[in-house]
Amino acid sequence: MRLPFLFVLGTVMIDAMGIGLVLPIMPELIVEVQGGTLANAAIWGGILSTAFAAMQFVFGPILGNLSDAYGRRAVLLVSLFIMSLDYMVMAVAGSMWLLLLGRIVGGITAATHATAAAFMADVSKPHEKAANFGLLGAAFGVGFVLGPVIGGLLSEYGTRAPFWAAAALSALTFLVGLLVMPETVTANTLRVFSLRRANPVNSLRAIAALPGIRPMLWVYFLYSVSIYVYPAIWAYFTIERFGWSPQMIGLSLGVYGIGMAAVQGGLIRPATRHLGERVTIIYGMLFEIFSFLLLAFLTNGFVALMLIPITALGAVVSPALQALMSHATPNSQQGELQGVLTSLNALSMVISPLVMTGVFAQFARPEAAIYLPGAPFLLAMLLMFVGFALFLRSRPVVA
Template sequence: MRLPFLFVLGTVMIDAMGIGLVLPIMPQLIVEVQGGTLASAAIWGGILSTAFATMQFLFGPVLGNLSDAYGRRTVLLISLFVMALDYVVMAIAGSIWLLLAGRIVGGVTAATHSTAAAFMADVSKPHEKAANFGLLGAAFGVGFVLGPLMGGLLSEFGTRAPFWAAAILSALGFLLGLLVMPETITDKTRRAFDWRRANPAGSLRAIASLPGIRPLLWVYFLYSISIYVYPAIWSYFTLERFGWSPQMIGLSLAVYGIGMAAVQGGLIRPATRYLGERVTIIWGMGFEIVSFVLLSFLTNGLVALMLIPVTALGAVVTPALQAMMSRATPDSQQGELQGVLTSLHALSMIIAPLVMTNVFAYFAGRDAPVYLPGAPFLLAFVLMTIGLLLFLRPRPALA
């Protein structure tokens, strides 16, 4: 299963790279096709990002349920093929509406994280799930780091070059999958597709009804919103508080991405082996809580930079939580579970930027009752603490 593993990890990395590849050129591209100022381009950039995240929220369960019914291989290959075509369309788009349509389709095709995670659940023994889910997180982290770097370099060849690169990567991924990807769904684990459950609400009801899962879903959601404080306000916070340059901000985000990839790709395996998933989650959330409190009041940029590896230690939480929920979910619903988690993560990507940026603006503005640019981290601290207390509550043991 070595090549199929590499293909699935590569698909997740391509998803992340595809998102990041186009970020450096988006402002210039929007001005190019729409005209107007950089300020108006920022508004359209927000619309494009929200459309992408909304499609992931809506279609994570759809693709997860489709993979339970028709197979992981089929869903992954079709998604990669459509993704390659979508990037070609965006590379030649001459209007903002075509770009919007491209991001909508891209959000659907990038919702395959649920299918990739379901594949990992299919081929992993119970004690291997946390480590293998961690590899998926590591692959996403590597893609998150490489994407913007490659996009910035390719922008030297024009605003369309990153789209062509993303199309080529997706096409190569499709060809590799066509050659090496087996089907892991069998007649025994296949579940008929049902539109009533192939939506966020229907899938959530079905998964939440499983014993012991509902509180873990809340923990996962609160954790996701809390942790999204970093991409939501980091650039604004570090500029306001420390006066960092764009290069320094980019470097710090790259360090964070590398740290997350290292933790999820390497540390998660020994952590869950020696501590168990429950204790690993408690320690991970504890590291995040301490980091949030410190960042709320820090005034020294060097200390903030040194704190990044500590914050990255909290990345053990997601794969350990996924493993706990996966073990408590029947084989026929693994895709559905991962679809729900994809939707919850996408919902956090919609909510967190809106809330965190408004909290930042309120406490960093001239009329702020208390000047505290780190206030969003205090909010994240509160949400993470609620999640930890909910996790610590007694509940039925998960097999």
């Protein structure tokens, strides 16, 4: 099972690259295609990120339910094939509308995180789930490293070069999957596809009806909205506050991704073994609250770079939350649960870029009554605190 395991982790890495790849080049790309100021580019960046996330919200449950009905293998392979073609379109796009179309298709094909997580649930024993979900998070972190680093380095050859590299990598991963990926859905766990349940709202209702799950879903959502402040405004914030170049932005995001991968791939296992999933989540959320407060008022770029590994310590929260909810979900609904989590994650990516870039644009304008480019981090801190308080009151029930 080692090669299929690596293939699934590679697919998650490619999904993460779809987010991170464009971050260092997005301000320059938007100004190149659309013109205007950096503040206006931030608004368009929020729109593109929102389109990407909206498709993940809609298609996360659809792909999760399809994988419960037709298998994980087919869903992952078809998505990778279409993703490769989409990157090629993005590489030649000459208008904002074609870029928008590319992000819409990219959001659909990157909604396979639910299917990858369902595969992990299929092959994991109960005590292994948090650690294996952590490996998915680590793969996401590696993709988040490679995406900005590739985007930053290849920006030397133009704003389109990173898309050609991503297209080639997606195609290569697809070919590997054809050779090594087995099917893990069995006759005992197969569930007939229902378009009604594939609707994100109906899937959410079905999962929220499980004992103790509803408040955990709210915690996961608030955590996700908060944490997406980083991809939403980091490039714009660091240009405005520190005057960073695309290469420096890519490096900083790479440092964060390495820290995130180290935490979710390594720290999550001993943390949940010694502290338990619940205490691990509490410590992780406290780290995030503290990090947001520091970043909001930081004015030194070197200190910001040194702070990044500390902010990554909060990355233990997501896999531990997934594990708690997976324990409370029947085996026949693991794909549906992961689809719901993908939708909530995507919904947060719809809301967070629009809200955070809007707040940034309001407080980063030269004529702003209060000049505070770090204001979005204060909003993220407040949302994280609400989620933290809600988590302290929640008690999931093991299925």
